[in-house]
Amino acid sequence: MTAKTPTVIGLREWIALPDLGVVGLRAKIDTGAATSALHATDIVPFERHGKSWVRFTAHLGTLVQRRHRCEAPLVACKIIKSSNGQAQTRYVIRTLLALGDRAWPVEFTLTCRKTMRYRVLLGSKALGDGHWLIDPAKTYMQDKPQMLTPGAQ
Numbered sequence: 001m002t003a004k005t006p007t008v009i010g011l012r013e014w015i016a017l018p019d020l021g022v023v024g025l026r027a028k029i030d031t032g033a034a035t036s037a038l039h040a041t042d043i044v045p046f047e048r049h050g051k052s053w054v055r056f057t058a059h060l061g062t063l064v065q066r067r068h069r070c071e072a073p074l075v076a077c078k079i080i081k082s083s084n085g086q087a088q089t090r091y092v093i094r095t096l097l098a099l100g101d102r103a104w105p106v107e108f109t110l111t112c113r114k115t116m117r118y119r120v121l122l123g124s125k126a127l128g129d130g131h132w133l134i135d136p137a138k139t140y141m142q143d144k145p146q147m148l149t150p151g152a153q
Contacts, residue, residue, distance in 0.1 A: 004131065006130065006131055006132055006133035007100055007102075007131055007132055007133065007142070008132075008133045008134075008135055008138070008141050009029060009099070009100070009127075009132055009133070009134055009135070009141050009142060010029070010134070010135055010136070010137075010138035010139040010140055010141045011028065011029055011134070011135075011136045011137075011138065011139055012026060012027065012028055012029065012118070012139040012140060013026075013027055013029060013099055013100075013122075013139075013140060013141065013142055014026060014027075014099075014140060014142065014143070014144040014145065015027045015097060015098060015099050015120065015122070015145060016097075016098040016144075016145035016146075017038075017058075017095050017096065017097060017098070018096050018098055018103065019072070019095045019096045020058065020068070020070045020072065020095055021068065021070070022058060022060060022068055022070075023098075023144075023145060023146065024060075024144055025060055025119065025120050026118055026119070026120070027099075027118060027120035027121065027122050028117070028118035028120070028121050028122070029122050029127070029134055029136075030121050030122065030123055030124075031123070031124045031127070031134065032083075032124075033083075033121060033123040033124065034123050034124055034125050035078070035080060035092075035107065035108075035109050035123045035125060036097075036106055036107065036108045036109070036120070036121055036122050036123045036125070036126045037090075037108060037109045037110075037111050037113060037120070037121040037123070038058060038093075038108040038109070038110055038111075038113075038119070038120055039058065039059045039111070039112065039113035039114065039116070039119035039120070040056040040057060040058055040059070040070075040110035040111065040112070041056065041057050041059065041112060042055075042056055042057040043055075043056040043091055043110050044056070045074060045091065051073060052073070052074040053071055053072065053073055053074055054071070054072060054073075054074045054091050054093060054110065055069070055070070055071045056069075056070055056071075056072075056091075056110055057069055057070070058070050058119075059113075059114070059119055060119060072093040072094075072095055073093065073094070074091060074092070074093065075092045075093055075094050075107060076091075076092045077089055077090065077091055077092065078090055078092050078109060080109055080111075088111065090109035090110060090111050091109070091110045092107050092108070092109050092110075093107070093108055093110065094106065094107045094108075095108065097122075097126065098145035099142060099145065100142035100143065100145070101142075101143075102131065103145075104129070106122075106125075106126040107125065107126075108120075
């Protein structure tokens with residue numbers, strides 16, 4: 001058995017969230033953050049078939065604002081401490097993340113990132129499978145994921 005060579009990614013990369021119907025998002029790679037975050041507003045928890053779900057508006061793009069209504073199963077509510085020391089309770093979803101030619105499930109907290117340059121932050125837990133080598137001097141090393149088909153690997 002041979003070890004797979006890690007894929008090099010930069011400080012910023014294009015991603016897609018196929019289960020949410022979202023493609024062409026710019027994400028910042030932040031290994032200093034454990035948890036990944038997605039810019040969301042209008043967050044409303046609800047039940048579907050006896051399971052907890054959450055409905056929200058995902059905000060996409062920085063120069064041109066796009067909004068996309070989403071629904072996802074609710075995984076948990078977590079208390080997250082931001083880099084400035086503020087604690088905040090956030091809803092957590094798990095959805096498929098596509099980066100380069102790979103796709104895998106990742107947990108995202110839903111939070112307001114309107115003052116942040118990037119609407120998506122990819123934390124260390126999302127990239128901790130050993131398949132990635134991060135070069136912070138580079139950006140957009142991978143092609144934009146074009147897929148909106150869940151389950152592609």
